[in-house]
Amino acid sequence: MTDHETALVLPSDTDIELLGEDAQAARGYAEKSLSDATRAAYRSDMEVFKVWCEARGVVAVPANPEVVASFAASQAEQGLKPSTISRRLAAIRMLHRASGVETPTSSEIVTATMRGIRREHGAAPARKTAATSDVVLAMLEHVGDDLKGLRDYSILTLGFASACRRSELASLMVDHVAEVSEGLIITIERSKTDQEGQGQEVAVPRGSRACPVVALRAWLDAAGIEDGPLFRRLRRGGHVTEDGISPRTIATVVKKYAALAGLDPDRFGGHSLRSGFASSAAANGATLFRLMDQTRHRSVETVRAYVRRAGLFDEHPGEGLL
Numbered sequence: 001m002t003d004h005e006t007a008l009v010l011p012s013d014t015d016i017e018l019l020g021e022d023a024q025a026a027r028g029y030a031e032k033s034l035s036d037a038t039r040a041a042y043r044s045d046m047e048v049f050k051v052w053c054e055a056r057g058v059v060a061v062p063a064n065p066e067v068v069a070s071f072a073a074s075q076a077e078q079g080l081k082p083s084t085i086s087r088r089l090a091a092i093r094m095l096h097r098a099s100g101v102e103t104p105t106s107s108e109i110v111t112a113t114m115r116g117i118r119r120e121h122g123a124a125p126a127r128k129t130a131a132t133s134d135v136v137l138a139m140l141e142h143v144g145d146d147l148k149g150l151r152d153y154s155i156l157t158l159g160f161a162s163a164c165r166r167s168e169l170a171s172l173m174v175d176h177v178a179e180v181s182e183g184l185i186i187t188i189e190r191s192k193t194d195q196e197g198q199g200q201e202v203a204v205p206r207g208s209r210a211c212p213v214v215a216l217r218a219w220l221d222a223a224g225i226e227d228g229p230l231f232r233r234l235r236r237g238g239h240v241t242e243d244g245i246s247p248r249t250i251a252t253v254v255k256k257y258a259a260l261a262g263l264d265p266d267r268f269g270g271h272s273l274r275s276g277f278a279s280s281a282a283a284n285g286a287t288l289f290r291l292m293d294q295t296r297h298r299s300v301e302t303v304r305a306y307v308r309r310a311g312l313f314d315e316h317p318g319e320g321l322l
């Protein structure tokens with residue numbers, strides 16, 4: 001294990017030799033304190049910082065605040081977003097804490113540098129276009145009736161109606177979904193807002209124009225799926241594998257049918273179904289708190305943005321002035 005990986009998993013190898021299975025268990029729990037994606041991003045960021053330091057002949061750990069500030073500035077000059085640079089500074093902070101030395105990232109020169117980077121290069125995050133209900137219905141018109149088509153139809157309808165994050169949708173298992181008279185109840189075992197895995201339930205009502213309940217049943221029956229991953233990878237010839245799809249597959253599906261519907265696929269992504277539901281529900285008069293029940297956002301401001309966007313022209317003060 002390299003030293004930058006050690007920063008993410010405690011206790012150390014020496015502790016494990018002394019304390020045995022208890023220390024090994026502690027390491028396992030420590031590893032689970034971060035998601036796999038976050039841990040991978042931090043490891044990559046640490047490596048970038050170390051390579052940058054080596055190229056300039058400076059020490060990475062412990063690093064002087066001036067070194068970290070210069071690193072942040074170099075990243076900004078290369079065109080990296082302030083959010084990415086902030087994440088790399090978080091990785092540097094973790095690296096120093098794990099090494100038992102003072103963290104340089106909270107020093108004034110580093111914070112001032114980041115303030116300047118945000119003022120100079122800060123911009124609203126590029127958002128993918130929301131796949132609202134009318135957009136999803138337009139996409140569905142181009143879905144075939146073969147096995148892949150049945151799967152994709154179910155991904156689009158369930159992804160929209162559940163307002164699941166793409167990682168949540170991709171990780172669903174058959175036993176996470178229960179059909180009831182009103183529709184479906186989906187159990188999300190772990191999510192971005194439920195890192196401890198206490199579980200969250202999401203209701204999916206039946207639809208009259210494109211029913212996610214009917215679509216899911218058609219896919220499962222045709223694929224012969226009774227347990228395991230809900231959505232599976234398909235091989236050529238329509239062979240259903242045992243492997244679940246990745247979150248990237250959902251983005252690919254959305255982009256594919258956006259293009260077939262005559263829309264710009266570059267404007268759409270895996271998040272488009274979730275944001276499309278929020279926008280459509282807000283336009284349909286859903287209250288802020290009912291929206292938050294479905295999307296499971298913790299931030300009121302995040303959901304309020306969907307509500308505000310949906311009602312931009314409602315009772316507009318400029319209506320009829322020109």
